[in-house]
Amino acid sequence: MGHLPFIAVEGPIGVGKTSLSKKLASQFDFHLLKEIVEENPFLGKFYDNIEEWSFQTEMFFLCNRFKQLEDIGRDYLKQGKPVVADYHISKNMIFARRTLREDQFYKYSQIFDILTNDMPRPNMVVYLHASLDTLLERIRMRNRDVESNIQPSYLQQLSQDYEEFMNQFERENPDIPVIRLNGDDLDFVKHQDHLDQIVDQVKQHLYKGEVIK
Secondary structure, X not given: OOOOOEEEEEOOOOOOHHHHHHHHHHHXXXXXXXOOOOOOOOHHHHHHOHHHHHHHHHHHHHHHHHHHHHHHHHHOHHHOOOEEEOOOOOXXXXXXXXXXXXXXXXXXXXXXXXXXXXXXXXXXXXXEEOOHHHHHHHHHHHOOHHXXXXXXXXXXXXXXXXHHHHHHHHHHOOOOOEEEEEOOOOOXXXXXXXXXXHHHHHHHHHHOOOXXX
């Protein structure tokens, strides 16, 4: 008996994680775990003044995601129900490492390890990446208030951080398949055939025994 599918869709802000997660969830009839972003009371302040509000922002996200994973473990995975999420819990470390002071990051990473130690971890990752122009355009189009202050330089750095993180993730987790998708070439919201290609790739990994045995 292999693992129950628990797929995480990851990538920088604006790349289309949530859209793709929704489509995969409905395609495979998996439960959708959606990140709670709008409810973070620190986020608007954070984009205004990263230095001042980063610890509160990151801790809020960590506690929220921890709670979500706890619920998902109990209500879905332990009940034998597969899940697709629009984030991977490890993303917290990408943001924290970039935005926290060294002393804060030290505390944060200790708390992170304690909280996530025995949490369910995704066993397949779909990694979406795209050029800065594509990300900026998609953020502009979805027009979220809290995102109106995002600096291109911050986004550029974030994309780089993601790239390095995913390379390291693959090195450290050779047993977890990572599907890399270029968001500049793929528009799965507008083009059904782009979505079909992605679904096929996910299916191959799901059924060739890497995730389901």
